Amino acid sequence: MANTQKRKNQARILRTFRKIHRTTGALLFIFFFFISVTGLLLGWKKNSGGLIYSKSYEGTSTDLRDWLPMDSLHTIACRVFRDSISTDYSLELDRIDIRKNKGMVKFVFVDHYWGIQLDGATGELLHIERRNADFIENVHDGSILDYYFGTTGGPIKLAYTGIMGLSLLTFTVTGFWLWFGPKQMRKAKKRSVGEGQERYGSF
Template sequence: MGKRKQQAKTLRIFRKIHRTTGALLFIFFFFVSVTGLILGWKKNSNGVILPKTQKGTTADLKEWLPLDSLHTIACYTLHDKVSSDYSLELDRIDVRKEKGSVKFVFVDHFYEVQLDGATGSVLSIGQRHSDFFEHVHDGSILDRYLGTGGYIKLIYTNVMGIALLVFTITGFWLWYGPKRMRKAGKS
């Protein structure tokens, strides 16, 4: 088999891999791309995707209330102002020393309560839509609802990472292969 025929055969194989991978993972690529775009805008969405970080009265931690007191205020606020049915299980506590505020992010329904670190005043109550989009983006939304302990996310991120690598390699070859063949044909 000649060099040109071998190059054409390789090109057909790469095209088939590229097309098949794209067809099989289309819906996943769609979700990854849309959620990635949304997440890219989260801090520039005027609080729609991610609540803005509010400013408290002081950044001096010596003047702040103890964390357990702030936690109690956040839990009371969630139940009083949002829903008494929501779990008080925390996803994380985000201390923004430079802003003088602390965010208590709850697991259920992706709510956060922002408090002034020094006074305990409620600065903001908001739903973190960005957290939901992050869970869809990385596949952990299925782990959350099926209780699989992170295994779906692990498999999903491996499949998507390998697929992106395959797309990169085959896409490059689909672009470069014909150029190489034309160049070889002129020699």
């Protein structure tokens, strides 16, 4: 009797986990799809032939003493941006990447994911790049919505990563139990049958 009740409880838990697993998968399918695809692209970005992650070009000197002042390089980058990309986009910077070992400095602009690589010593334009990897990364972590809605502090990204992280954890736990639960139930059933046969054989 006790074994029968135990199996019923296990079956009820299994049905509950199956429902949670199915509901989570159905509701968040599109988000899991985006996360998996963008994660795959980010993993292969350096092997994309420049389609996702742009090559870093080399300048003429790796000695910082030979470099132009950073404000001069910034002025050159802004002029290149206005002349070669757009006069309408913002000149707000996302970051400045200094690649001393390559003699290059990269100015990454917020608006529309553009980047400009300059020779640190001469200020010569080395490359204009579209930051596709940054765009994919922002889609991956949900910060693309903060970018388009102009929210500060990344509240949408925070909520998105929290929800998706907990959902993935739930998906993992329930998926494991959907595999492990039936195995336990079969083992319990075999033990119950074996015990019954032993009792029957003792008469």
